[in-house]
Structures are given as structure tokens and as C-alpha cells.
Amino acid sequence: MNLYQDIVEGKEEISVVGMGYVGLPLAVAFAEKGIKVLGFDINADKIAEYVAGRDATEEVGDERLQKVTNIEFSSNPEDLKKAKFIIVAVPTPVLPNKMPDLRPIEGASKIIGQNISAGSIVVYESTVYPGATEETCIPILEKESGMVCGKDFKIGYSPERINPGDKVHRVENIVKVTSGMDEESAETVAKVYELVIQAGVHRATSIKVAEAAKVIENSQRDINIAFVNELSLIFDKMGIDTLEVLEAAGTKWNFLPFRPGLVGGHCIGVDPYYLAYKAEELGYKSKVILAGRMTNDGMGKFIAEKTVKRMIATGHVIKGAKVAILGLTFKENCPDLRNSKVEDIIEELEEYGVEVLVTDPIADATDAKHEYGVDLLTMDQVKDVAAVILAVNHAEYLSLKPADLKSLYADDVDAPVLIDVKGTLDKQAVLDAGFDFWRM
Secondary structure, rough: OOOHHHHHHHEEEEEOOOOOHHHHHHHHHHHOOOOOOOEEEOHHHHHHHHHHHOOOOOOHHHHHHHHOEEEEEEEOOOHHHHEEEEEEEEOEEOOOOOOOOOHHHHHHHHHHHOOOOOOOOEEOOOOOOOOOOHHHHHHHHHHHHHHOOOOOOEEEOOOOOOOOOOOOOHHHHHOEEEOEOHHHHHHHHHHHOOOOOOOOOOEEHHHHHHEEEEHHHHHHHHHHHHHHHHHHHHHHHOOOHEEEHHHHHHOOOOOOOOOOOOOOOOOOOOOHHHHHHHHHHHHHHOOOOHHHHHHHHHHHHHHHHHHHHHHHHOOOOOOOOOOEEOOOOOOOOOOOOOOOHHHHHHHHHHOOOOOOEEEOOOOOHHHHHHHHOEEEEEHHHOOOEEEEEOOOOOOOHHHOOHHHHOOOOOOOOOOEEEOOOOOOOOHHHHHHOOOOEEOO
């Protein structure tokens, strides 16, 4: 517990490696408690933005970031030598073949190993399959440092539970799962997080238990969403409105209120693959988990095909037609573009020869171009379309009236096709306005 006391008394620092949607809020939370914090990221441009008091993630906000003290931002790996409690919050995506991409966490471990001091504790927050922290990260730390884990330094695992764009469930008021490689490290990790986690911590019995808890949290949501997405596919063939069915079923007290939609982002659309990968490595072929993934990964294609069918049914020539997509980020009111499944809609429409016009009021235009090759337009640049797909229900879009949407279409369009992916528009209002309307 000496390390914990040294942190509280200001004798030792905490470093957070990876200054994104997870790392930045955590670093700021510790700093606001008077703890000395080093926020590290290999992206020097990102660090420069934080130093200037600008938060592109919008998770902390410019005003709060500018007020915080006790935090130093750096892209210099040698600065990690200043801290003995190191939190790793780098992304863990999947490769194009859906296999786990551990390169970010491996790279972070290498940098940490080259700069770690004796007596340090390294805590991983990145989502991994059970066993990855001990099987993959420890050997790298030992090789790069020349030290022995358990003797010269220790490790822990505390899965991140950040929900990007959520202004209610913040890092401080979400229960934190913590773990360590032994009793001493487990207690130190828990005590350090208790400095900022008002909701309290849950001490997992082992690192593997904590790792497993994280992947099943999002796998459970993925499977439930896959179920209602499959219902949407079935009910569409029956000519039944899925949301009307869900509203009726929802009157039962124990019916779970999941809704159909695109499943992207850095967690729900990724974590199940990590669990399925490890299961297959151990000789078990996942059935339910991968079936859910297959369903959810196919929804972008389904939405695009449905749009084209509605356009054909209303007399539109498909090749060369313009379709506007409102929203590119992976979820509403959040600038995060990672693993956005809107991309699947765009790619499928373009295969039909459709000209796709994309708008998003909060996504970064440079990031959109880099990630997806998309040139973001403003709403006033969207003109003469045959169909509109409301893909992400940003607050700015929900304030649009039917007349506002009508202004996006070509003057000679008699039956403007309107696709509501999230089911947020007033169905009767848009039908009364003359739209050819469909929702999931």
C-alpha cells in the first residue's frame, strides 16, 4: 500500500497511456482530485490540442480541461519514467478478418517496458479476451524492461466503462471493476481508483475474471440488439412495423427495451469477436455470439438495399441518383467515428451507382476523410436528392421538421423516400407530409 500512500501524498504520479475517449476523462478525474497525472499519447498533434485546452472528444470539454491542474500532457515516452502507477487505455480494435488487433496494446506495453521503474504497477483498461493481459502484455513488459513481473513490478486490470457521448453515466459515477495479480496489487489498484470512482469499485477475484466481465457486458448487448435486428428483418417481410410491435410488447413489465439499428463503435461491435476468438483457440466454436455479430454486421447492407427498393418502387432511376445520409458517427451526439457502420450503407449504395451525400454536424471533417474517404457536407449543400437516410439521430437532426427535410429533395420528386434508421421521427407526421417512409 506504500505506492497508494505516495500517490495520495503527491510523492508519486499516475500516468495514463492513451489520451482518447477513455484515457482523457480518467486522467482529468484524477487530476481534479489533486493527484499528479501524466497524460501520454504517441499522437503529438492530439497532445498539442490538449495542451492548448481543446478537447476534440467532447468527453471533458474545453472549459473543464482548461481549468484542470496537476496534469501534464506529453508524447515523449521518457516522461513515463515519472510515474509508478501506469494506466493503459489504448484502443483494441479488430482486423479486417475480425481477429483481435492487439498491436496498440502491444505497442503501449513496449513503450512502458522501456520506461518502467522498479516498484511500479501497470493497470490495463483496454478490452481484451480473458488471459491476454498476462499472456501477451507481461512478456513484453519483462523483455523491454529486463525486470521480472511479480518481483520488480506488478500488473492489474480494470476494464473501462466509458460510454462516449453519455453526459449522465460518467467515469466517476459508474462502478469500476478492479483486479490485480496478487492480493497486494489488487488492493492497491482498488484503493487508487476509489480516489475518483464515487460509485465504488468491485474487486474481481482475478485479472481473468475482470477481463471476462468486460467482454460479456458488450457481448450481451450485442446479442440482444441482434435479436431485435432479426425481428426487423422478419417483420419487414411481413409488412409489420417493428417499432409498433416492440411498443406493444414493451407493456409487459419484464420485456427488455432494445431497439434495432446499426451496431458500431469501439465496444459492442468489437468485443464479441475477442471472446469468440479465445473460445475458438480453446476448441469451442461460438454459435450465439458469432450469429449475433453476423446479423448486426449485415444491417448496413440491408438498409441500403431497402432504400434502393423503395426508390425503384417510387419510380426513381437508381444509377446517378443522389441519396443524402444524415449522420456518420457511430452513435448520436458523439463525434466518435470509430467503426461506424454508416460506412456499410455508403459502400453498398455506391455499388448501385448512387451518388451519396453525407452530412454530420459534429464529426470532424478531416477524420471523416481519413477514416472513410468521405467529404462531409453541410445541410445547405445537400440538394436535389431522391432519398434521405436519417442514420444517426443527432439532436440537430431531431429538430428538423418535415418541411426542412422536403427542402433537400429535387423539385420533381413526387414521392420522396425517407429512411429512419433509429425510428425517431414522428411516423404519422412524415406520412401526412407525403413522404414514402420506412423505418427499421
